[in-house]
Amino acid sequence: MEETLTPISTSAEAMLKETGIPPQEYREIVRRMGREPNRLELYLFKVMWSEHCSYKNSRPLLRMLPKEGPAVLQGPGENAGVVDIGEGYAVAFKIESHNHPSAVEPVQGAATGVGGIIRDIMAMGARPIALLNSLRFGKLEGHEGQRTRYLVGGVVGGIAHYGNAIGIPTVAGEVYFHPDYQENPLVNAMCVGLLRTDELKKSRASLGRPVYYAGAKTGRDGIGGAAFASEELSENNEAKRPNVQVGDPFLGKLLMEGTLEAIQRDLVEGVQDMGAAGLTSSLSEMAHKSGLGLELNLDQVPQRETGMNPLELMLSESQERMVFVPRPGKEKELEALFAHYGLDCVPVAQVIQEPVFRIKAGGEVVAEVPTDALADAPTYTREMQESPEVQSLRSKDLSALPIPADLAPILPQLLSSPNLCSRTPVFERYDQQVGTNTALVPGKGDAAILRIKGTGRAIAVKVDANPRYSKLHPRLGAMHALAEAARNVSVVGGRPLAYTDGLNCGNPETPHGYYELSETISGLAEASRALGIPVVSGNVSLYNEGPSYRIPPTPMVGVVGLLENLEKRAEQGFKKAGEFIVLIGEPLGELGASEYLWVTQKLEAGNPPRLDLGREAKTQAAIRELIYLDLTRTAHDVAEGGLAVALAEMTFPYSVGATVEIREQDRPDALLFGEAPSRILFTVNQAKLHEATRLLELSGLKYRILGQTGGSELTVLLPRTQLKWGVNELKSVWEAPLREVLP
C-alpha cells in the first residue's frame, strides 16, 4: 500500500536516509506541519519521536500501570514522581537508564547517568538525599570476562566519581551477572530527593515569561545521543558514535545548590532539567505541558565551542544544564544567584501564545514546529509472540534432577557465585553516608534507611529485578521484581508507598521483544494492584540487543517505603546468641529458575517460583508489625540461593552463628537452596517468642521456629544428615570473588 501514498520528494528521501526516520512517520510529520520540514525540523522530530523521549512503543502499555495512591502527590508525567511522607515532607524519586552510553564509555556513561537523574529530582524542587543503582553485566569468566571486568570497573568508578563528588550518598543497589548482558550491560541510576510539600515544582511556564538557561556551556557533546540510545548497538554505530559526554560533578554541585536556593527563595515558577536531547526536549516539553508556545533565540545560548550550528546546538547533550522560568520581577535575583556560583544564567527564550516551538538564529527563524506535533509522537502496538526457546526452557521437567550426594560443598559454592557473593568491593567505593542520614548502610540490611532530619521518620529504599525469573517468565518475573523490592523495604520496617520502574528490554519491533515488554508491564500492573503499590515514575530502555544476545526483560523496580518511627527498624545480621530464629513461610523452595540450578548445573530452566500476591502482602505486613511492636530487630528475606544462603547472610555482619533444624522429608537441595517468595527470617528472644508467633497465627501465615542463634558455626540438621559450616570460612569465600574484580 506504500506506493498509493503521496510520493516523497527526492530531497526528503536523502534526509530520511540520513535521519533514519521511516517514510510513514515522515508523512505524518508533513501532515501535522502542513508542509515539508527542513533538515533541522526533521531532526527535532527524530529526537522527540525517538523511543527514549516519546515512549512510542511503550506508552500504550504503560497505561496499564496503577498510578493512584493515598500518598501520591505527583504521578508519572513530570521529571519525577512525588509521594507524601508526612509532617510536611515529601520525597521525589525516579530511575533512569544510561545503558548505551555506559557500553560505549563506562566511566563517563555511568557518571552522566547519575548526574542526569539527579537533575530530574532537582527539577521537582527536591534536594537529592540518596542514590541507588541497578547494574547488569555479562560473563566474568573466560575471554568475554575481560570486557565485563573492564565494564564493571568503569561503571562502578563512574558512579562513585559523580555521586561522591556531588555529595549524595549511594545507599543501595544491585549487581547481577548473566551471559545475555554480554553485549548490552545495563546501568540504571535512581535518585531520591526530599522536599517540603509546599515547594513542589513542575515544568511549567506562563505566557510572556522569559525562559532562562543555567549551568554549563553548550558544546558538541553526545550529539544525537537520545536517538543513539534508541538504536541497537551494532557495528555501524561506530561511525555514528557521538562525542562522549563528560560529566562534571563539580559544576553539577554548584548547579544543584543554585537551583535549590532559587526554589527555596521562590525565585522561579517553573524548573526543568536538560536531559537527553537537551534544549530540544526540555524546552518543547515545557511549552507543551504549559499549553503554550516558545520562541528560542540560539544566539543567546552560552557556547563552549566556536562555530556551532543550530542543529548542533539543538541536539547537544552537554551535561549540567537547567531551565528556569523566573517569577515576575525575580529575574535579576536569579541571575545574581548563579553569578555567585560562577555559572551562566541567561534568558534564551520567551513563552508565546501561539502553540509552536520557534527557533531563531542570526535574527532568522530556522525552525518552527507545532509543540503538540513534537510532543505526541505516534504510538505503536505491535504483534507479539513468545520465543519458542524460552518456552522450551521453561517447560523443562526438573523433577528428574539428581540429588547431590554431598550437600555441604554447595553452600560455599553458591556464596562464591558472582550473583550471591559480597557486594562490599562495589559499595565501599561509594560514599554511603554524606548527609548523615543513612541509618542503614549497604550490606547491613535488605534496604537502605534514610532518616529525615527534624522528624522522627525515615524512608527505606531498594531496587530489584531478577533477570532469570524474567527471562523464563516475563510476566511472573516482573511480579517478583515488585514483590521482592517491596519485601526488602518491609523487612527493614518500611511500608511501601510507591515505586519507580526502569524497564529494560530488547527490540520491540520483533514479536519476541514486544511480547517481553508487554508481558513485563502487565505483570507489573497486576502485582502493583494486588500489593496496592502505585508507580509514580520510571523509564523505558528498549533495543537492548546486539548481534548475538538479547537481554532478558529487566524491570528494575525501585520501591520507597516509610518508617513512621525511625526507632522501629530492623537489620539483617544476627546480633547476639540465644535468640530464636523464625521463618515466615515454609522451608521448601522451588528449583525452577533458581541460582542453585545455574551454579551447580549451568542450567537455566523451569518455571520461576509461584507467587501468591495475597500471601506476599500479608507476609510483608506481618514483618512490619513484628518490627513495629519491638518483637524483632533482625529480619531478612529468603531470596536467591534459598534458605541456606539467607541464613548464612545473617551470620556474616556480626559473625554470630546459628543452629537450625528442618524436619521436612522433601528433597534436601530444594529445602536448602530452593527459591520461593513470601519467606522472611527473623529473630526474637525467649520473652517475646509467644507474642510473635501469636501475631503470625492471627494473620493466618505459616511459620516455623527453625532454631537459635549462637556459636561460630552455621549448623543445619536435616532428617538424614547434619551440615556444619564455619561462619568465618563461609564469609571468606563469600567476600573473595568481587574483590578480585575490584581490587
Place this chain on the structure above:
Amino acid sequence: MKIAVIVFPGSNCDRDTQWALERSGLGTDLVWHTQGNLEGYSAVFLPGGFSYGDYLRAGALAKFSPVMAEVKRLADRGYPVVGICNGFQALTEAGLLPGALLANTNLHYTCKEVLVRVERDDLPFTSVYQPKQILRLPIAHGEGRYYADEETLERLEEGRQVVLRYVEHQGQGGNPNGSLADIAGIVNERGNVLGMMPHPERAVEDVLGSVDGQGLFESLKRALEIVA
C-alpha cells in the same frame, strides 16, 4: 561564640559538620570561600568534600580561595582550626600543616569504618577522650595516604603532633590507605590546627552507627567555654 564552617565550591560535608556542631550546642555560620574576614569567629572548620572537584589534587585549588589567608591569620593567632578529610588536604596544600595526602595505595575512593587511636588527649579537640582511646570512625576518601619526608616525620613524632593513628584491634581496622606511620590525623606545633581524614561529624548519633566522633565536638566546646 560562633564557629565558621568554610564552604568551598565543591565542599559537601559543610552541612553535616554544621549539624554536628549545632547538636553539641556550638553556634555556627556557613561561610562562603570568598569571604575575606573571619573576625569574631572563635574557631574555623574546613569540611570534607571535593573542593574545586578535587581537580589536579584533592584540596589543591582550595588554597587559592580568598578565605584561606584569613584562616591562616586566625591559625597564627592560636584559634582552633579543624580540617576534616578534604579540609585536612586543603590545610596541607596551604602549608598550615606539614606533609601531604596522596592517592590511597588501593587507588580508589574508600568509604568504610576504621579504628583510630587517640594519641593525645591534651588538645582542645581531644580532652574528653581517654588516653589511647580507640575510636570507631568512618573514612570516605580517595587521597588519604599521609606522606612527609623523614625529618618532618621525626619532628611530628618528637613534637607529639600525631593525634590519631589507624590501628588494628581484634582483627578489625588497620591502615586503610597506606599512610606513613598509620597517621590519620595531626596537629601543628602549636597544637591549635588539627587535620584528620576520618569523619567525626558522621559519628555523633547512635542512628549513624557510632558516637565516637562526638568527643571531638565536646572537647572543642569545653576549650572554647574556658577561653570565653
Place this chain on the structure above:
Amino acid sequence: MKFHATILIELKEGILDPQGRAVEGVLKGLNYPVEHVRVGRVLEMELEAKSEAEAKETALSIAKALANPVMEVYTLEALKALQEVG
C-alpha cells in the same frame, strides 16, 4: 639498549575537560593571562629495545594500549637513549 620514554595522554579536542576548566578558572582568578587550559596524564618509563626505531615502536604501542580511544589521544613526547651504567 635502554631508553627513556615520555608519553602524553590527553583528551581529544572538543571533549569537555572539567579539570582544565576548573584550573583555568582559578588561574584567571589569580590574574594569569591564560586560556584553553587542558589537563592530561604524562607517563615516564624506561624501556628495553635493540634500536631507537624499535624503542619508538614499543613506546607508541604502549601509548596506544593505555589511551582510551573513545576520548583520548596520545603523543610520544620524548624518547632518549640511556647509557648503561656499569
Place this chain on the structure above:
Amino acid sequence: MKFHATILIELKEGILDPQGRAVEGVLKGLNYPVEHVRVGRVLEMELEAKSEAEAKETALSIAKALANPVMEVYTLEALKALQEVG
C-alpha cells in the same frame, strides 16, 4: 603575543607512585619490556605575553603555583609562540 605552554607536574623520585606501579604491572602483563613507570600530570595552556622571556616566567610561576613542593616537581616541557590568526 600568544604562547602555548606544556607543563609537567610529577611525583618526586622515591615517592611511592601506586598508579605508576599499576600501569607497570599491566604493561609487564602484556610483555612490554618496561621499568620505572611513573604517572604524572600534563597541563597545556595558551598564555598571553609580551616576549618569550615573559611567557616563560609566567608559565613557570603557574607551574610553581599548581605543584605541591612536598611531593611534586614541575618542568616547563615546551613553550612555543603561536602566530596570531588575524
